[in-house]
Amino acid sequence: MTATEILRLDSVDFVRESRQILTDINLTVHAGEHWALIGPNGAGKSTILSMCGAEKHPTRGFVHVLGHQLGRVEIRKLRESIGHVNPRHPLQSALTVRQVVLTGATGTTELMNRWEAAPDILARAEYLIEMLGLKELDSATWPTMSQGERGRTLIARALLPDPPLLLLDEPSTGLDVAAREQFLETLDHLHRSQADLATVLVTHHLEELPETTTHAVLIKEGRVLTSGPAHDVLTTELVTESFNYPIQIEYRDRRWQARADRMLNWQLLEA
Known part of the structure; x- marks a missing residue:
């Protein structure tokens, strides 16, 4: 190659x-x-x-x-x-934007039990949330987000591992x-x-x-x-x-x- x-x-x-x-x-x-x-x-x-x-x-x-x-x-x-954005993301829980983005670090749909994000991962998540215009959605949860807001959140999630x-x-x-x-x-x-x-x-x-x-x-x-x-x-x-x-x-x-x-x-x- x-x-x-x-x-x-x-x-x-x-x-x-x-x-x-x-x-x-x-x-x-x-x-x-x-x-x-x-x-x-x-x-x-x-x-x-x-x-x-x-x-x-x-x-x-x-x-x-x-x-x-x-x-x-x-x-x-x-x-x-590999980052993967699928609009049919099967999440059902009321995770916040930040929590959804952080699941990109583990490649899971839900947050893993007892898993804590390292400082560099948290900083990367904050950077992506800011870059993709999601900062104003801090209090929003997955069930209350529009399809467009979900799409941007899933891009941030996919980009978390860079x-x-x-x-x-x-x-x-x-x-x-x-x-x-x-x-x-x-x-x-x-x-x-x-x-x-x-x-x-x-x-x-x-x-x-x-x-x-x-x-x-x-x-x-x-x-x-x-x-x-x-x-x-x-x-x-x-x-x-x-x-x-x-x-x-x-x-x-x-x-x-x-x-x-x-x-x-x-x-x-x-x-």
Whole structure:
């Protein structure tokens, strides 16, 4: 691996219950790159992300995460160096923002019994709470927080161990328009303030991509249709092929927009 290579999938296949989920997946992510993993429901995006997070192993091929090959590394230790933001975080307890963030040090959903955070961890938690605009939520608890507030809290939790890799699995799920925009502003700020952090974000809505997205990969039926710089990948032609539906892509004010291409759709119907 090169010094800046964070993640590499080589000729990866994944089979579940005799069904081929992924076929010949190749992907390389370097430090400071911000990737969007895009495709229709059922295309295999979440399965790819689970391998990036060392949660699943390939049936065939090789996955290298942070210089370690899956199958030849202690998984629990590796996962401590990977930040993972999942809007479906299963927490049920009334933990405060600070307590939720601190669970990132142990990789648990709840606070561990008799565990006490070291001073450097407490200082890191305070820094992240401040950076992500959560200071005013000191008295809020998980059940009373909005989905947007939870999203920012989960980013702080994921960043607590200062990981070189951050994975975001459809992080805008459940957000209204205002909360989504605030969340994307948070991601842009994060990308600009931590130059070496690599991120992989899964979505099927191009409107949910932050301005700082650098690269994209389009998935179709468990295969990589194309990957590379975001502006080369997120085109009308390629997105239409990935989703198997005529979609017009526009890039305005540093953001992507997608809508049905009615003219092309009528042409297809009349053909």
